[in-house]
Amino acid sequence: MDIDWLFRRDHSDLVPYTPVLPPESLAKLGNVQVADVIKLNANENPYGPSPRVKAALGSYNGYNIYPDPDQSSIRALLAEYVGVPSDYIIAGSGADEIIDLVLRATIDPGDTVIDCPPTFGMYSFSTNVNGGSIISIPRNSEFNIDIPSVHKNIRDNTKVIFVTSPNNPTGNIISESDINELLQYGRLVVLDEAYSEFSGSTLVSLVHRNPNLIVLRTASKWCGLAGLRLGYGIMDPKILQKLMSIKQPYNINTAAEIALAASLEDLVMLKENVEKIVAERIRLFDNLSSMDNVTPYPSHGNFILCSFSGIGARDVYEAMASSGIFVRYFNVPELRDYIRISIGIPEHMDKLVDCLTNILGQTI
Ligand SMILES: Cc1ncc(COP(=O)(O)O)c(C=O)c1O
Missing domain, CATH: 3.40.640.10 (Type I PLP-dependent aspartate aminotransferase-like (Major domain))
Structure with missing residues (x-):
């Protein structure tokens, strides 16, 4: 039975939203344990709720x-x-x-x-x-x-x-x-x-x-x-x-x-968490700025966008994913050279900086 005709014609070429995957799926992608997934791809709050x-x-x-x-x-x-x-x-x-x-x-x-x-x-x-x-x-x-x-x-x-x-x-x-x-x-x-x-x-x-x-x-x-x-x-x-x-x-x-x-x-506790995230954002920005092939963009959110030269952003994304660190790569022409990093807890940010340093073959 043909049921295609039942659906809205204007949806026939609709491009679905690309959502972020849950930790279980990311673990499979990166071939790591769920507990080892460092999820920095959806601007979530690493401290969780109150x-x-x-x-x-x-x-x-x-x-x-x-x-x-x-x-x-x-x-x-x-x-x-x-x-x-x-x-x-x-x-x-x-x-x-x-x-x-x-x-x-x-x-x-x-x-x-x-x-x-x-x-x-x-x-x-x-x-x-x-x-x-x-x-x-x-x-x-x-x-x-x-x-x-x-x-x-x-x-x-x-x-x-x-x-x-x-x-x-x-x-x-x-x-x-x-x-x-x-x-x-x-x-x-x-x-x-x-x-x-x-x-x-x-x-x-x-x-x-x-x-x-x-x-x-x-x-x-x-x-x-x-x-x-x-x-x-x-x-x-x-x-x-x-x-x-x-x-x-x-x-x-x-x-x-x-x-x-x-x-x-x-509110007091939640605002303290916001302050911790902002402090980590500043620290990450400084770390990224000191890397040769990376340009971070000043951010007022809980994430930092950065672009790369001399290496493809997609390659950086994939290399990080294979270490269990998931950032956001957007598969759209205007963001081809960029990744977005959500701000996590300090330990995860340290791991990200180490991983990126290795990928870029640099010491900072
Ligand atoms: C700019 C912006 N608006 C809205 C949302 C979605 O917010 P909510 O989780 O409340 O649907 C997001 C989520 O990433 C966002 O980045």
């Missing part, structure tokens, strides 16, 4: 009850954390879900969306899944957004402009004046601040003055909750109501809600 999360999840008794579709308590908690009213907050199963919701709410078939590569791949992936088409405006040589080119390429059917600060994978941040300029164009501007806690900066205060600005955040990175999937968006209540009206009713699972509440009671 210990309070495990205790709170273990002692909760209501898992047989559906979660609150209005997300009342989670929105109140996040509102207090961010410093906005709770009717400005919507939570999602990761920031990924909010990206999808924004596009589901705005894209009619064929509408266009702007992103600025190299950047997070979910913007183009979700645009294509939702029947839109992406207009990619490459960043300049310093990885800043080419604002005049964004302006020039806006079409009548352009609904959304995605910008990321700090940008993944380049690590740089966007200026307030650039965001203000983009906001003038009358499209939805989605400012993805998934790594804001590592940069110590945010432009969330602009949301009050700009009904077309959506700021995205996540508990995946600084809270160490990537596996429980909890992200959120901050926006004018008018957009928020649109998103609330199309989301799945129980999109936030109870475990994520409990974990977030426990995390927000342990």
